[in-house]
Amino acid sequence: MKIFESAKVPIQWEERNVTAIQGPGGRWMIPPDCKESMDRTLIGLKGPLKTPIAAGHPSMNLLLRKTFDLYANVRPCVSIEGYKTPYTDVDLVTIRENTEGEYSGIEHIIVDGVVQSIKLITEDASRRIAEYAFEYARNNQRNSVTAVHKANIMRMSDGLFLRKCREVAENFKDVKFTEMYLDTVCLNMVQDPTQFDVLVMPNLYGDILSDLCAGLIGGLGVTPSGNIGANGVAIFESVHGTAPDIAGLDMANPTALLLSAVMMLRHMGMHDYGKKIETACFDTIRDKKVLTGDLGGKSKCSEFTEEICRRVRDMD
Amino acid sequence: MASNVWRSMLSHVVGAAKRPTVCFRRGLQTVTLIPGDGIGPEISVAVMKIFESAKVPIQWEERNVTAIQGPGGRWMIPPDCKESMDRTLIGLKGPLKTPIAAGHPSMNLLLRKTFDLYANVRPCVSIEGYKTPYTDVDLVTIRENTEGEYSGIEHIIVDGVVQSIKLITEDASRRIAEYAFEYARNNQRNSVTAVHKANIMRMSDGLFLRKCREVAENFKDVKFTEMYLDTVCLNMVQDPTQFDVLVMPNLYGDILSDLCAGLIGGLGVTPSGNIGANGVAIFESVHGTAPDIAGLDMANPTALLLSAVMMLRHMGMHDYGKKIETACFDTIRDKKVLTGDLGGKSKCSEFTEEICRRVRDMD
Numbered sequence: 050m051k052i053f054e055s056a057k058v059p060i061q062w063e064e065r066n067v068t069a070i071q072g073p074g075g076r077w078m079i080p081p082d083c084k085e086s087m088d089r090t091l092i093g094l095k096g097p098l099k100t101p102i103a104a105g106h107p108s109m110n111l112l113l114r115k116t117f118d119l120y121a122n123v124r125p126c127v128s129i130e131g132y133k134t135p136y137t138d139v140d141l142v143t144i145r146e147n148t149e150g151e152y153s154g155i156e157h158i159i160v161d162g163v164v165q166s167i168k169l170i171t172e173d174a175s176r177r178i179a180e181y182a183f184e185y186a187r188n189n190q191r192n193s194v195t196a197v198h199k200a201n202i203m204r205m206s207d208g209l210f211l212r213k214c215r216e217v218a219e220n221f222k223d224v225k226f227t228e229m230y231l232d233t234v235c236l237n238m239v240q241d242p243t244q245f246d247v248l249v250m251p252n253l254y255g256d257i258l259s260d261l262c263a264g265l266i267g268g269l270g271v272t273p274s275g276n277i278g279a280n281g282v283a284i285f286e287s288v289h290g291t292a293p294d295i296a297g298l299d300m301a302n303p304t305a306l307l308l309s310a311v312m313m314l315r316h317m318g319m320h321d322y323g324k325k326i327e328t329a330c331f332d333t334i335r336d337k338k339v340l341t342g343d344l345g346g347k348s349k350c351s352e353f354t355e356e357i358c359r360r361v362r363d364m365d
Numbered sequence: 366m367a368s369n370v371w372r373s374m375l376s377h378v379v380g381a382a383k384r385p386t387v388c389f390r391r392g393l394q395t396v397t398l399i400p401g402d403g404i405g406p407e408i409s410v411a412v413m414k415i416f417e418s419a420k421v422p423i424q425w426e427e428r429n430v431t432a433i434q435g436p437g438g439r440w441m442i443p444p445d446c447k448e449s450m451d452r453t454l455i456g457l458k459g460p461l462k463t464p465i466a467a468g469h470p471s472m473n474l475l476l477r478k479t480f481d482l483y484a485n486v487r488p489c490v491s492i493e494g495y496k497t498p499y500t501d502v503d504l505v506t507i508r509e510n511t512e513g514e515y516s517g518i519e520h521i522i523v524d525g526v527v528q529s530i531k532l533i534t535e536d537a538s539r540r541i542a543e544y545a546f547e548y549a550r551n552n553q554r555n556s557v558t559a560v561h562k563a564n565i566m567r568m569s570d571g572l573f574l575r576k577c578r579e580v581a582e583n584f585k586d587v588k589f590t591e592m593y594l595d596t597v598c599l600n601m602v603q604d605p606t607q608f609d610v611l612v613m614p615n616l617y618g619d620i621l622s623d624l625c626a627g628l629i630g631g632l633g634v635t636p637s638g639n640i641g642a643n644g645v646a647i648f649e650s651v652h653g654t655a656p657d658i659a660g661l662d663m664a665n666p667t668a669l670l671l672s673a674v675m676m677l678r679h680m681g682m683h684d685y686g687k688k689i690e691t692a693c694f695d696t697i698r699d700k701k702v703l704t705g706d707l708g709g710k711s712k713c714s715e716f717t718e719e720i721c722r723r724v725r726d727m728d
């Protein structure tokens with residue numbers, strides 16, 4: 050919020066809490082005032098939530114996903130100059146179908162010692178995510194969309210997903226469309242990630258690839274993420290944990306949440322503000338003078354934040 | 366608990382006794398060789414030449430693997446190939462071409478089912494001289510290769526809704542976990558990490574994980590850890606040195622084994638072994654047939670050679686394995702004689718001859 054203020058971003062924040070509450074009939078839901086706010090504003094920025102252990106209710110992330118039908122998880126992974134990893138020129142986007150696939154949660158014990166887990170792929174969800182991927186590519190001047198799948202093994206399910214991608218591709222002739230097996234993507238990704246642009250895939254593959262790509266640029270502490278829902282809702286979030294060991298000690302690195310907020314600005318069409326803040330953040334990291342502990346420095350969160358604010362103000 | 370250990374020990378003794386001694390003629394052990402398609406024959410020749418210069422006491426029995434239809438229309442591998450493998454129990458295999466619209470399943474699948482090749486093992490070790498963004502990779506992926514997501518059971522529920530079934534069984538999970546821990550023990554590895562998504566797939570991956578934990582109890586000398594698949598990937602590309610032996614169900618193994626192959630330079634330099642029930646083991650290169658360079662003396666035999674080295678270690682011939690592996694790594698590190706894919710200009714035969722020369726010089 051401080052950095053946005055120094056950039057004079059024309060945004061006002063409406064803070065809400067997300068603690069699971071039980072509605073009538075025992076069904077778990079997010080607090081009504083949070084839902085009301087999101088339905089009205091349509092844009093959300095979210096920090097990490099702690100995972101409930103034996104709390105009796107599903108994870109809050111799952112509740113949010115179902116409440117707002119957050120069907121697309123989008124992670125742009127761009128190498129950060131100054132934050133050294135074995136890779137220097139990563140610039141790709143993973144777009145993960147986030148409602149079905151292997152995460153349907155439908156499992157059964159067939160007989161003692163034999164368990165089945167069901168993966169569901171539907172025409173509608175596949176078409177929807179493919180359309181989002183191509184629109185994203187078009188709106189963000191990306192060259193190509195690659196569908197990631199294992200249709201050689203899962204002929205029907207991944208086959209359906211792939212067919213829908215191919216159909217949607219026909220309506221986006223300005224974007225190049227390719228297909229690649231998931232294992233081939235992984236094999237090639239660690240040897241040369243620059244060959245990839247926008248990647249679209251079902252749920253589990255997206256879970257794996259989005260984390261793999263986050264690792265390429267330095268981990269969850271510097272990776273932004275956005276969740277797109279039906280009905281125009283979009284929630285941007287940092288995907289690292291709550292780090293309870295350093296909470297309240299002014300040691301945290303706000304980069305992931307900040308870059309997610311930049312992603313949010315771009316989604317809202319405020320590209321100039323987004324660029325300004327992103328540049329200030331990257332310049333600070335590249336300069337290496339004021340860095341939080343996880344980035345290899347000794348500065349406090351507030352000092353890192355103030356350095357970015359300073360650079361933002363100097364840009365005016 | 367103790368009875369499990371006793372049973373395991375007993376099966377080892379029995380397994381060893383089962384190995385027929387008829388294979389030993391003149392002190393030579395026979396190995397079934399399946400050269401495969403494309404560059405398969407030439408890299409097989411390369412491996413045989415190198416083995417000859419190292420005077421490895423092995424004789425090769427070449428067999429073909431072309432799908433044939435048996436009575437009742439069931440596809441199977443040729444009977445003479447099956448007979449050979451059942452007798453020798455050790456196989457070395459080059460790449461097989463994937464049949465398109467041939468009407469029969471892939472040969473790899475047929476081999477897997479015929480010999481119940483339940484464990485796919487890939488040791489990934491950084492090769493000095495073959496530069497990748499990583500320098501100290503030294504891990505092993507052990508993939509359950511019979512069930513999981515690759516059961517092939519799919520249905521159309523209604524128009525536009527498809528389901529794919531992932532099967533996890535207690536027996537297969539226990540079997541692969543036991544293999545992983547035994548492998549760790551036999552190869553002086555420190556730890557075994559079970560890779561899973563039991564937070565999401567509570568029943569199926571949960572069962573797999575439970576079996577790994579149970580087996581771990583019988584192998585207290587090996588450290589056991591668990592890690593989510595996405596966390597493994599996240600960490601693997603940042604610091605692969607934190608990993609040792611990884612064991613996991615089918616799909617995760619498919620992904621991770623290729624990811625790790627990429628870390629050390631790709632499928633052209635990665636060895637692989639498939640362990641079956643009844644003592645059968647087939648070692649193979651996992652790259653393609655490369656039809657564009659087949660017969661042009663341009664192929665790189667490293668993957669097949671390192672798989673053959675893995676085979677030697679499996680057979681207890683550690684010294685021969687070490688000698689050949691060292692000659693191969695030295696040749697690559699020296700960078701004077703390298704095939705095209707390794708960044709050089711030499712022919713396959715020249716690369717092979719260089720390794721043979723180094724092997725002979727070691728005596």
